[in-house]
Amino acid sequence: MNETITSRDNEKVKHACRLRDEEARRTAEGLFFAEGPKLCLELSAACRCTACFATQRALDRTPELAKFDSVTWPVADHVADKLSSTKNSQQVFCLFKLPHPGPEALAGARRILALERVQDPGNVGTLIRSAAAFGFDAVLLDRGCASPFSPRTLRASMGAAARIPVVVTRNLPGELTALRQRGVTCLATALRGAVPLDTVGREFAGGLCVVIGSEGQGLTDAAIDACDQAVKIPMTDRAESLNAAVAGSVLLWHFRGC
Incomplete structure (x- = not known):
């Protein structure tokens, strides 16, 4: 697990927010943004997670998130608020590789x-x-x-x-x-x-x-x-x-x- 991110201006956080908000960037980089422990764990069964941002409280509450340890950055609560696309932050945010089904x-x-x-x-x-x-x-x-x-x-x-x-x-x-x-x-x-x-x-x-x-x-x-x-x-x-x-x-x- 990586060091805790405490700044809302962290480049990794800003990059995740851009992927959250910009369809053209998701397409160009082949990545998408997902929020919430249940959704992220569901998606991980079929898509490769490249980064996980989560509060320590969320990591303690959902031990299954340990599968993302190598790409996990703990974040402070105010950073989680910036990452959230919902009114009440779910405190877990992941970037995944876009699936590309063929013909x-x-x-x-x-x-x-x-x-x-x-x-x-x-x-x-x-x-x-x-x-x-x-x-x-x-x-x-x-x-x-x-x-x-x-x-x-x-x-x-x-x-x-x-x-x-x-x-x-x-x-x-x-x-x-x-x-x-x-x-x-x-x-x-x-x-x-x-x-x-x-x-x-x-x-x-x-x-x-x-x-x-x-x-x-x-x-x-x-x-x-x-x-x-x-x-x-x-x-x-x-x-x-x-x-x-x-x-x-x-x-x-x-x-x-x-």
Whole structure:
């Protein structure tokens, strides 16, 4: 373990804060920032930790953090307050190497969640967590989505982004077309030409891709056109719509085990 950091202007602390706040820096350096003992320990099962900052109180309370000893810098409470991205500091902060799933992540996947322009980090994180919970094999995001490794998305996904491959694409309609060409059925959540969810079968010999659109505008026409069918969730007239995380989670639960 290294010496305790007592200055908020320490270069390692400032570097961690920049990774916390700047998506471009995370991408350039291949690192991401995570906060909280439970989340950091979950992520360490799949991602390599390059630095850990923690108060002595947190280290004493969570002995499992000893696995990070070689890269751990104890920090004073006021330094932990600077590192925290939440109102109440969780006193443990780690930097991890970004996972880089290759083309095989989609090539071998039978059940895929695809998101287009889902910009709220809480919705993206929740959907990644639901995809992992209901046995999906991969998540496909277009570049208009919130980053899967931003602090807010990570908190919502509870580390699921490290347990299920998350692939980012510049051309979601093109990826959907490629999936269909290898026999994957792509279902768009949209009203245009949609059939009720409970009328859709549950047998997909070549695999299934569930496609969810943005919170305000839904899927683009190009994404809908690249899919086999649009589906909608039957609802009462007491609600106009469901948000992306709820609608997507309902669909993922419905198609679990398909």
